[in-house]
Amino acid sequence: MDVSRLNNKVAFITGGSRGIGAAIALALAKDGADIAITYASAPEKADEVIRAIEKLGRRALAIKADNLDAAAVEAAVNKAHAGLGSLDILVNSAGVFSVDPIDTATLEEYDRVMAIHVRASFVASKAAAALMGSGGRIIFIGSNLGEQVPFPGLSIYSTSKFALVGLTKALARDLGPREITANIVQPGSTDTDMNPANGEHADAQRAxxxxxxxxxxxxxxxxxxxxxxxxxxxxxxSSITIDGGANI
Incomplete structure (x- = not known):
């Protein structure tokens, strides 16, 4: 492990208290970065991540900020910058899952999912870009369901994840002259509490x-x-898929 790889870098991860977000926070810390994470609830989970990062010898902050609250997301970015002294890496990881066929999908659910996935990512990216210098990184956690739709009920979820691809490409154009990159990672079925490998629909996904x-x-x-x-x-x-070949 080369801890100097991201030494003196500061990373901000939304939804960093559990699942993929927590794994990203720990991995970036192992590579030498100081870490700020947001959480919407369950502060004890956020505290566990913070303690694990600090055991690696890195500085860490947990900031309560629900992605439904755009002002809180923007404030969290600024708190991370103030608390850790800079901001070099943003990972927009916070997310929810939503399944409803179009005939029962509601506008309220559409607004909720789009706010969490798209609006909050836009807000965080705008705030972070204003603070980043040359070499900054903005990374979105999308979904392979933002590339293909293999089963019904995804009119809201896939719409939000497809939208992140567009946001990624637009930010890459806007920020490229400043040597700030923007990319999106598209995970497939990943063993987390949101989608466990022994869950009810796991066999259909593996197929x-x-x-x-x-x-x-x-x-x-x-x-x-x-x-x-x-x-x-x-x-x-770039949109980079990591899904065990589900979309080939």
């Missing part, structure tokens, strides 16, 4: 995959750490 098993949160985190590092400096506007 779609070339490698018929769920990924681990650490698999997603490994790709994010690559995109956060110097090796990825010429990659921007």
């Amino acid at each position: 779609l995959m070339a490698i018929p098993r769920f990924g681990k949160a650490s698999d997603i985190a490994g790709l994010v750490t690559f995109l956060a590092g110097d090796e990825s400096r010429f990659i921007t506007g």
Whole structure:
């Protein structure tokens, strides 16, 4: 492990208290970054992540900020910058899952999911970009369901994740002259509390995959750490799928 790889870098991860977000926070800390995370509830989970990061010798902050509250998200970015002294890496990871066929989907649910996935990511990215210098990284956690829609009921969820692809590409154009990159990671079935590998619908998901098993949160985190590092400096506007071949 080369702890100098991201040494003196500060990373801000939304939804960093559990699942993929927590794995990303720990992976970036192992590579040398100081970490700020947001959480919407369950402060004890956020505290566990903070303690694990501090055991690695890195500084860490947990900031309560629900992605439904745009002002709170913007304030959290600024708190992270003030508390840790800079901001180099933003990972928009906070998310929810939503399944409803179009005939029963509601406008309220549409607004909720779009706010959490798209509006909050826009707000965080805008706030972070204003604070980042050359070499900054903005990384979105999307979904392979933002590339293909293999089963019904995803009119809201997939819409939100497809929208993140557009936001990624637009930010890459806007921020490229400043040497700030923007990329989106598209996970498939990943073993988390939101979608456990032994869940009710797990077998149907495995049946779609070339490698018929769920990924681990650490698999997603490994790709994010690559995109956060110097090796990825010429990659921007890219959508990178990590789903065991479900979409091939």
